[in-house]
Amino acid sequence: MYLNNILADPERLARLIEIAQNSVVPLLQGAIFYTIPLTLISFVCGLGLAVLTALARISDVKILQIIARIYVSAIRGTPLLVQLFILFYGLPTIGITLDPWPSAIIGFSLNVGAYASEIIRAAILSIPKGQWEAGFSIGMSRRQALRRIIIPQAARVSIPPLSNTFISLVKDTSLASMILLTEMFRRAQEIATTNYEFLLLYTEAALIYWVICFILSIAQGRIENRLDRYVSR
Amino acid sequence: MISIKGLKKSFDQLEVLKGLDLEIDKGKVVVIIGPSGSGKTTFLRCLNVLETPTEGKISIGGQQIDFSAKVSPKLISSFRRLTGMVFQGYNLFPHMTALENVMEGPVTVKKETKVKARQKAAFFLEKVGLSDKVDFYPFQLSGGQQQRVGIARALAMEPEVMLFDEPTSALDPELVGEVLKVMKDLANEGMTMVVVTHEMRFAQEAADEVIFMDGGFIVERGAPDNIFSNPTADRTKQFLRMIQ
Numbered sequence: 001m002y003l004n005n006i007l008a009d010p011e012r013l014a015r016l017i018e019i020a021q022n023s024v025v026p027l028l029q030g031a032i033f034y035t036i037p038l039t040l041i042s043f044v045c046g047l048g049l050a051v052l053t054a055l056a057r058i059s060d061v062k063i064l065q066i067i068a069r070i071y072v073s074a075i076r077g078t079p080l081l082v083q084l085f086i087l088f089y090g091l092p093t094i095g096i097t098l099d100p101w102p103s104a105i106i107g108f109s110l111n112v113g114a115y116a117s118e119i120i121r122a123a124i125l126s127i128p129k130g131q132w133e134a135g136f137s138i139g140m141s142r143r144q145a146l147r148r149i150i151i152p153q154a155a156r157v158s159i160p161p162l163s164n165t166f167i168s169l170v171k172d173t174s175l176a177s178m179i180l181l182t183e184m185f186r187r188a189q190e191i192a193t194t195n196y197e198f199l200l201l202y203t204e205a206a207l208i209y210w211v212i213c214f215i216l217s218i219a220q221g222r223i224e225n226r227l228d229r230y231v232s233r
Numbered sequence: 234m235i236s237i238k239g240l241k242k243s244f245d246q247l248e249v250l251k252g253l254d255l256e257i258d259k260g261k262v263v264v265i266i267g268p269s270g271s272g273k274t275t276f277l278r279c280l281n282v283l284e285t286p287t288e289g290k291i292s293i294g295g296q297q298i299d300f301s302a303k304v305s306p307k308l309i310s311s312f313r314r315l316t317g318m319v320f321q322g323y324n325l326f327p328h329m330t331a332l333e334n335v336m337e338g339p340v341t342v343k344k345e346t347k348v349k350a351r352q353k354a355a356f357f358l359e360k361v362g363l364s365d366k367v368d369f370y371p372f373q374l375s376g377g378q379q380q381r382v383g384i385a386r387a388l389a390m391e392p393e394v395m396l397f398d399e400p401t402s403a404l405d406p407e408l409v410g411e412v413l414k415v416m417k418d419l420a421n422e423g424m425t426m427v428v429v430t431h432e433m434r435f436a437q438e439a440a441d442e443v444i445f446m447d448g449g450f451i452v453e454r455g456a457p458d459n460i461f462s463n464p465t466a467d468r469t470k471q472f473l474r475m476i477q
Contacts, residue, residue, distance in 0.1 A: 128324075130320060130322055130324040131324060131326065133283050133318075133320070133324060134318075134320065134324035134325070134326065134386075136281075136283060136310075136313060137281055137283065137313060137316075137317070137318035137320075137387070138313075138314075138317075138337065138338035138342060138386065138387070138389075138390050139310055139311075139313050139314040139338060139342040139343075139390060140310075140338075140341060140342055141306065141310055142306070144341055144342065148337065148341050149326055152328050153327065153328055156328070229370075230327055230328045230329075230370040230371075230372065231327065231372060
C-alpha cells in the first residue's frame with residue numbers, strides 16, 4: 001500500500017529521496033561523532049571494569065567477591081534506561097549534575113562492565129586447572145600465571161560472547177537519545193518531527209546501525225581467526 | 234638431596250598420605266609404583282607443592298618447608314623452583330610455540346633476557362631431540378613430542394630434581410619409547426629423578442631404587458632387581474602378579 005502510493009506519486013517520491021539525501025549526512029555525523037565514540041569509549045572502560053570485577057569474583061578475598069556480586073546483580077537486575085535516567089535526571093537531586101556525555105559513558109561502561117565480567121569470569125574458569133599447575137610448576141606466582149597463561153587463553157574463548165556485548169552496545173547507545181545526547185537516533189527523531197517522515201528516517205537510522213554491526217561482525221571473524229592460530233581446526 | 238619426614242595429606246576427611254619418610258640421594262633415580270589410589274601421584278605433587286601437605290617436612294637441596302605451620306606463597310614459589318614437574322597430560326601452554334613454552338619460565342620467573350632464554354630453550358629442545366620443531370604449536374605435535382617439550386620446559390628452570398607424574402600414561406604405545414629414552418638420558422647424566430610410572434621396564438632399566446606404595450604408605454622399597462624378583466610384602470607380590 002505504502003509503497004504503491006509512493007510509486008504512484010512522483011512528487012512524493014522525489015520529496016522522500018530529497019529528505020533521505022539531506023538526512024544522510026546529519027545521521028552519519030551522529031554516528032561518527034556520537035554513536036561510535038560513545039560505543040568505543042564505553043566498551044573500553046567497561047572491559048577494564050569487567051576484568052577487575054571478574055578477578056574480584058575469583059579472588060580469595062571475601063569482601064571483594066561480595067562487592068563484585070552486588071554490582072553485577074544490581075546492573076543486570078535493572079533496566080539500562082532506568083540506570084541512565086538515574087544518572088542524568090536523578091543525581092542532580094542530590095547535587096550531582098552530569099552532562100549527557102559523562103552520564104552516557106558512565107551508564108554504558110557500568111553496564112558493559114557487569115555483563116562482560118560474567119563472560120570473562122566464565123572464560124577464566126574454562127581454562128583447565130592443569131594450565132595453572134603448569135605455570136606454578138615452573139615457579140610462577142598466581143598473578144604471573146594469570147597474566148601469561150590464563151588470560152591469553154581466556155581471551156580467545158571470550159571473543160564471541162564479548163562481540164555480542166559490543167554489538168548490543170552499539171544499538172543500546174540509541175537509549176542515550178533519552179538523556180539528550182544528540183546521537184544518531186536522536187537526530188533521526190529530530191529530523192522526523194520536522195517532516196513527519198518517521199518510517200523513512202527510522203529505517204535510515206536502522207540501516208546505518210545494521211551496517212556498523214555488520215562491519216563489526218566481520219572484524220570479529222578476523223580476530224577469531226587470528227587468535228585461533230594455535231588451535232587445531 | 235631430598236628428605237621427607239612424616240608427610241601427611243588429607244583431602245577433607247580422606248587421608249591419602251598417612252605419614253611418609255624418605256631420603257633420596259643426589260643423582261639417584263627413584264621410581265614409585267603402586268595401584269591407583271595408593272597416593273603416589275599425590276606424593277609427587279606434594280614435592281612440587283601443587284598439593285599442600287597437611288603435615289610433615291620436606292627439604293630439597295638444603296631448603297626446608299615445615300607444613301605444620303602456615304606456609305607463605307612466596308616460600309612455596311621459591312621451593313617449587315627446586316623441582317621440575319612433568320605432567321601426565323603434558324599441560325603445555327597451547328598459545329605458545331615449543332620454543333616459547335620452554336622460554337616462558339626463564340623469562341617470566343627468572344627474568345632472563347629473551348636472547349639468553351631463547352638460546353637456553355633451543356639448547357634444551359635439542360637435548361630432547363626436537364630441534365626441528367621449535368616453532369611448532371603444541372597442537373601440531375604428537376603426544377610424544379609434546380611430552381618431550383614438557384620435559385624441556387621443566388629442565389629450562391634448571392631444577393635440582395625432576396619429578397615425572399606418569400609421563401607416558403597418556404601416550405600411544407608407539408610413542409612411549411621416545412619419551413623414556415629422553416628420561417634415561419637424563420638419568421645417565423646424573424639428574425636426580427622421582428618418577429611415578431607404570432612402565433616396569435623403565436623401572437628395571439633406569440631406577441636406582443623402586444618404591445612400592447599402597448594405601449598411603451610406603452610398603453616396600455629397594456633395588457629394582459630385589460623388588461621385582463624377590464618382593465617381601467604380600468601386597469607387593471600381589472600387585473606385581475596383577476601387572477604381569
